[in-house]
Amino acid sequence: MRKGMALLLAGILAASSLAGCNGAGGANKEAAAKAEKKASDITGKTVVFIPKLTGNAFFESAAKGAQKYGKEWGINVDYQGSPNAAVADQVSVINNAVASGVDAICVSSVDATGLDSALKEATAAGVSVVTWDSDVSDTARTLMVSQGTPDILGKMLVDMGADSLTKRGKDVKADKIKYCWHYSQATVADQNSWQAAGEAYIKKTFPNWENVAPDNYYSEQDAEKAVSIGASILEANPDIDLIICNDSTALPGQCKAAQNKGLTKEDVTITGFASPMSIKDYCNAGVIEQWGLWDCQVQGAIGCYLAAYVAAGNQLKVGDKLDIPQIGTVEVMPNNCLVEGAATAEVNNGVVLLPERTIFNKDNMNNYDF
Known part of the structure; x- marks a missing residue:
């Protein structure tokens, strides 16, 4: 895991990204004022964690982090993927996961719309869907864990x-x-x-x-x-x-x-x-x-936690804050943070942003092990 993540662009995150994340459906003052939510009912949930492709350092690191945190939370993070970054391969992994009776899917999509049909079928089958790193249509998933706007x-x-x-x-x-x-x-x-x-x-x-x-x-x-x-x-x-x-x-x-x-x-x-x-x-x-x-291990872990949280029957609205053990508090923001003009459903739909990114060079690169 990281040894000392350097905080960068903090002011930009507050002044720039948040300024463009207003006006979506589901956002209201009442939701924004709610206290942080805490969940204790995700234990035992199985989340299939799907990368764009296996064998890539970024995705392997993200899976490592998701499984590490998942163990601490009592959820099973099952890393499944293909060495090929192809829609057909990801659809096959999704369909197999649904057929095996998992509770949730957390996927980084290789295509903006190519997985939509398979993910909507997964939702219809009772499987919660969260995206991380790369999104699908906002109607094909619940939440998206994004590295930034x-x-x-x-x-x-x-x-x-x-x-x-x-x-x-x-x-x-x-x-x-x-x-x-x-x-x-x-x-x-x-x-x-x-x-x-x-x-x-x-x-x-x-x-x-x-x-x-x-x-x-x-x-x-x-x-x-x-x-x-x-x-x-x-x-x-x-x-x-x-x-x-x-x-x-x-x-x-x-x-x-x-x-x-x-x-x-x-x-x-x-x-x-x-x-x-x-x-x-x-x-x-x-x-x-x-x-x-950015810390892809934390990003993958947050995605799996949210997937298990929704699978457990919990609800989140824009403005809600959720305390994630060992990581911190995250806030649900509207979909227009990522796509201008995008609407947001009333419940269990929106975007969670990572709080920081890091620039690496010869002076700090050895401080990280992912």
């Missing part, structure tokens, strides 16, 4: 790139910075929302920057393809300044491609989201200056 995460990605460029002598306000995005695929809701928010932030803050690949580069969360796509980016754009990898498979793949080509952080700036352990060798080798993430 698109504005927070898009800005974080761009700012890490800008800071790294500055450290290698670039004037990010005056120079014509050539950049691109490399991530999993066009159908992943969370990564697309970060990219869109990041693009808007770049246009406003760094209008001199040039996106050399407006259609983006995608490597489908395939580790080998992430390296080959990373290599093709460098071949097609030998003068590129910045590559933003908002995906935990794309980032190590891009770093590997740069290393294979003999490039360092002085030649090209690479940044993005991935677990510290999956990138620190590249940092030690001088390939990358900094990257970021």
Whole structure:
């Protein structure tokens, strides 16, 4: 587990994300004023914890955290997934879980809508559905445990790139910075929302920057393809300044491609989201200056707790606060925190945000074991 998570962007979370999370159905002053809820009836519940794909450091770490906390809470967290990041594979896992009689499902979706039908059938069968990391349609799940709003995460990605460029002598306000995005695929809701928010932030803050690949580069969360796509980016754009990898498979793949080509952080700036352990060798080798993430172990654990809580027959409304043992208090917020204009059902529907994110570099990366 983490040894000392550094709190970052705390002011941004309070001033930016919360300001855009108003006006959804189910939100009212009475709910917002309720005292923290405490649950004691989740013991014995079984939650199937589903990643986008197995074998990835981010998802393996999240599963480790979910199972660790689950044991302390008395719930069974069953980690099930596929090594392929495919809708069909996730649907198969979901259907098998429902058929086996589990109480709840906690899933990170590879597609914004591709799992909707299977998850609605799971709900109809009495299985509670929570998403984490990457969402589905808000009508196909109860709660979503998100790492942050698109504005927070898009800005974080761009700012890490800008800071790294500055450290290698670039004037990010005056120079014509050539950049691109490399991530999993066009159908992943969370990564697309970060990219869109990041693009808007770049246009406003760094209008001199040039996106050399407006259609983006995608490597489908395939580790080998992430390296080959990373290599093709460098071949097609030998003068590129910045590559933003908002995906935990794309980032190590891009770093590997740069290393294979003999490039360092002085030649090209690479940044993005991935677990510290999956990138620190590249940092030690001088390939990358900094990257970021959040505590995926806590995120996975919160998702499983909420799934078991709803499965136990409890209800949550927007504004309700829930005390999660060993983690702390979380608050249910409306769906428009993540998707502008999204409605929120009266009961058991909404978003829970993680309170913090972390930037990793050579000075702090060894303080974490995920």
